[in-house]
Amino acid sequence: MIEIRFAGYGGQGIIRSGIIIGKAASLYDDKFATMNQSFGPEARGGACSAQVIVSDDRVLYPYVTVPNVMVAMSQEGYSKYEPELGDEGLLLIDEDLVRPKPLRGNIKLYSVPATRFAEELGNRIIANVVMLGFFTAISEVVTVEAMKKAIPTLVPSRFVELNLKAFDKGYEYGLELRGKEKRGKAGTAGRC
Amino acid sequence: MSAPKVAERPRPKMKEEPHPMESLLRMERIPHIWCPTCGIGTTVTAFATALEKLDWDLDKVCIVSGIGCTGRVAGYMRLDSFHTTHGRPIAFATGVKLGNPELKVVVFSGDGDLIAIGGNHFIHAARRNMDLTVICVNNFIYAMTGGQVAPTTPPTGYATTSPYGNFEKPFNIPHLAESCGAVYVARWTALHVRRLTNSIMEALQKPGFSVVEVITPCANYWGRINRLGTGLDLMRFYHENSIIKHGEDTRNLDIEFKKPIVVGKFIDRERPTFLQAYNQRLSEILGDKFKPYGGKA
Amino acid sequence: MKADPKGVLTGSHFLDGDHACAEGALAAGCRFFGGYPITPSTEVAERFSQRCPLVEAIFIQMEDELGSLAAVIGAAWTGRKAMTVTSGPGFSLMMEHIGLAAMLETPLVLANVQRGGPSTGLPTLTGQADMMQARWGSHGDYEIIAVSPNSPQETFDFTIKAFNLSERYRVPVLVMLDECVGHMTEKVVIPPADEIEIEPRRYYKGPKDKYLPFKPDKDLVPPMVDAGSGTRFHVTGLTHDYRGYPVMSADCQEELVRRLVNKIRKNADHIVEYEEEQTDGADVVVISYGITSRVALRAVDLARQEGIKVGILRLIVVWPFPEKRIRELAGKVKAFVMPEINYGQMVLEVDRCACGRAEVALVPHGGGWVHDPEDILHTIRQAAKGKGVGKGVIEYPRKKRG
Structure with a gap:
């Protein structure tokens, strides 16, 4: 069972990211997935988060307790949720938006300039999809095929191509990073 | 010289003579519960006459009432009839109308039911121009429960919960109805039977939210508590103090204690009903994907 | 259909x-x-x-x-x-x-x-x-x-x-x-x-002028008509007879309200629905409903790993309450454990049906979140001893956390 926390600010597509992962896992990877989001005043403009649990068995407890993966796309979201990340967890950040504290335990940090990539592709609104590509490559929680099936069903039809491009950008960047990691830099890839 | 004797007319045999409105009334429930000289019966007669004159398929006419003296009307009409909860007949009728738009739905209830506890439903149904005809019997008081103050009680009038005389400003029902969007608004007293009947006929035929206010005598409570005399005295008051002013600005229709009452047809205008607006908007937006709503499920 | x-x-x-x-x-x-x-x-x-x-x-x-x-x-x-x-x-x-x-x-x-x-x-x-x-x-x-x-x-x-x-x-x-x-x-x-199986409306099929809106069939449920279909029915929130006409009497009240109650009570066996698992030979049966039934499963898994014999009864239909089954189980188990996100509601029904023959332990939660499975587990462990029989609804103090 993998617990994932996505954190950022309202408007970044954080919730949508959770839905895409959950849908990919439960409909196209044939796993069980439960997605929850934070509701309330904090969801409007301020810190915003989505949580997804992906499992081979039915998910019983519906909320994340000790996330295995945390994705941070804002400093505020990072500060709020980083403490709950497990000591063995993966921490994925948008490197231009989050300045991480020194790492604790065996947490591995992976950084991607998701928003910058999105801007280069023409629209910063798809930064979350770049991040999803990156997440898919780094975490291996969902398959790339499942993600590519889920995305077109959850974005406006005229933006499907752009979104898939954004996804690929993040995914390739992630694979590259992992390749470097394997070529002798294991364990240090993310330590900055 | 003594007055000439009036020839005794042959009296009809009551048992054989059917009530002229038998087809419209639940005769097995008569006698009704209303007090002698109450104006609700007159209003029911006007409504029944209007229905007869219209010659509609009465299977397709529904009546919805709330709670109170007038709330009992639904129970006496031989129509599909709903006696609902206090204040909610307009909301209930909204469901009936939208459930089957082929039905003509009439809300028949009192001032307390429709304007106090049911005020929110009244203003919103008017705003939406829900296709309902509302007959609002206004006797200035909560009569069924023994004469409590109402949102229609004219200032200084007494009621059991206003033992020192009412000091609150009452609602002017035609003005309220107009302001909220009603397309047809009239007011008559129980004395104006013919005009009332005509107004009810017009209201029934008007698509949208139509309101007919009927000022009725309540001798037992309103009359007694305020020492206004008998039912006959109240009718005489209407006779002497009603001023017919069709088209009068509804702002001028406040009713003051023991002062003349302006009656007439005040509003008769066109505006799309809820369903017309619904069908128009959704057809525009959804095109062929939308089948205009209208028939039965 | x-x-x-x-x-x-x-x-x-x-x-x-x-x-x-x-x-x-x-x-x-x-x-x-x-x-x-x-x-x-x-x-x-x-x-x-x-x-x-x-x-x-x-x-x-x-x-x-x-x-x-x-x-x-x-x-x-x-x-x-x-x-x-x-x-x-x-x-x-x-x-x-x-x-x-x-x-x-x-x-x-x-x-x-x-x-x-x-x-x-x-x-x-x-x-x-x-x-x-x-x-x-x-x-x-x-x-x-x-x-x-x-x-x-x-x-x-x-x-x-x-x-x-x-x-x-x-x-x-x-x-x-x-x-x-x-x-x-x-x-x-x-x-x-x-x-998808759909229950059609029970329509009255007799002559229009003979329709009685509240005359029940054998199972106490009256058939219905639609407004506008020509029967000219009347319905009222007042106590009423078969015709739907108000009758202000104790007799009419007795007949009507008893039927409103009985049409559910007498048909309860057809309505009641629950899921049961490993209740045979169980010392403790965890009764739950809604979201809590999922969280409770995790606690039950943990308890079973500790060797406690725990069964599960999950309510699908919560009202009417499965009285009969709870009464049967009460004679067989040591304790019922009921987690719910309130300070004791459905547990009162469990206690009523337990009739003092099994312990009834509530795991309350004030709301705002679901239970921590550890809290349910903690109560299961205590309840397995069955020492609270006959004490009404009991609550074990929450486990202290490190």
Whole structure:
């Protein structure tokens, strides 16, 4: 069972990211997935988060307790949720938006300039999809095929191509990073 | 010289003579519960006459009432009839109308039911121009429960919960109805039977939210508590103090204690009903994907 | 009868409980929705507002919850399947018309996405504290049916079940979900229309002038007609006879209200539904419903790993309560453990049925979140000793955390 926390600010597509992962896992990877989001005043403009649990068995407890993966796309979201990340967890950040504290335990940090990539592709609104590509490559929680099936069903039809491009950008960047990691830099890839 | 004797007319045999409105009334429930000289019966007669004159398929006419003296009307009409909860007949009728738009739905209830506890439903149904005809019997008081103050009680009038005389400003029902969007608004007293009947006929035929206010005598409570005399005295008051002013600005229709009452047809205008607006908007937006709503499920 | 394909969105979806509720209703043939938005049930109304125009159904956002349920009852009497949805404060406002719907024997469905209370409470966070209000909330005597799903899939399935039960027994049926289930997004499989069983309305088929709206069939349920179909019926919230006419007498009250109660009580065996697992030979049976039933499963797994013999009884239909089964189990087990997100509601029913023959331990939670499975586990361990038999509903102090 993998617990994932996505954190950022309202408007970044954080919730949508959770839905895409959950849908990919439960409909196209044939796993069980439960997605929850934070509701309330904090969801409007301020810190915003989505949580997804992906499992081979039915998910019983519906909320994340000790996330295995945390994705941070804002400093505020990072500060709020980083403490709950497990000591063995993966921490994925948008490197231009989050300045991480020194790492604790065996947490591995992976950084991607998701928003910058999105801007280069023409629209910063798809930064979350770049991040999803990156997440898919780094975490291996969902398959790339499942993600590519889920995305077109959850974005406006005229933006499907752009979104898939954004996804690929993040995914390739992630694979590259992992390749470097394997070529002798294991364990240090993310330590900055 | 003594007055000439009036020839005794042959009296009809009551048992054989059917009530002229038998087809419209639940005769097995008569006698009704209303007090002698109450104006609700007159209003029911006007409504029944209007229905007869219209010659509609009465299977397709529904009546919805709330709670109170007038709330009992639904129970006496031989129509599909709903006696609902206090204040909610307009909301209930909204469901009936939208459930089957082929039905003509009439809300028949009192001032307390429709304007106090049911005020929110009244203003919103008017705003939406829900296709309902509302007959609002206004006797200035909560009569069924023994004469409590109402949102229609004219200032200084007494009621059991206003033992020192009412000091609150009452609602002017035609003005309220107009302001909220009603397309047809009239007011008559129980004395104006013919005009009332005509107004009810017009209201029934008007698509949208139509309101007919009927000022009725309540001798037992309103009359007694305020020492206004008998039912006959109240009718005489209407006779002497009603001023017919069709088209009068509804702002001028406040009713003051023991002062003349302006009656007439005040509003008769066109505006799309809820369903017309619904069908128009959704057809525009959804095109062929939308089948205009209208028939039965 | 099979479902009308028009409302059935066949396929696999990733939906939250609220959206699944709306889809379940449309699949069941619901074609009227009147409601007032309130967190956390608003998404149900939103889904209806978007979907209704596409399936020849009508959506109206009413001015308040009083009007919402009143309109739903009105629409139901025109032959439409109708529903509304609400939460906490809105549920309180709907009590008046739950009574009217019970009195007029109107089939309809009301979903309550429970949140923390009392009053405005916790609008965005979960609770299960309206369970007794669901049963007893409107004044006077009546019986109700309520179901409680624990996932979006079940919310879809149970909403259909709710419509079917409401038509079968001419009674309002409540879908008691909660914020957690309503806002949780999971896979929901919507089957093809011809695999969805639908209970048709029980229509009166005799001569129009002989129709008696409240003359029951053998199973105590009277057949119905639609407004506008020519029977010129009358219905009233007052105590009434077969004709629907008010009769202010103790005799009429006795006949009518006893039947309103008995049509559910005497048919309870057909209505009651629960899931049971490993209750044979169990020392402890954990009874739960809604979201808590999922969380409890985790605690049960942990307890079994410790060697405790734990069974599970999960309520699907919460009202009527499965009295008979709980009474049977009470003679066999040491203890019942009941976690619920309130300070003791359904557990009172368990205690009533246990009759002092088994311990009844409550694991309460004030709302705002679901239980920590550790808390349930802790109570299971204590209850396995069965020392609280005959002490009424007991609570074990929470385990201290390091």
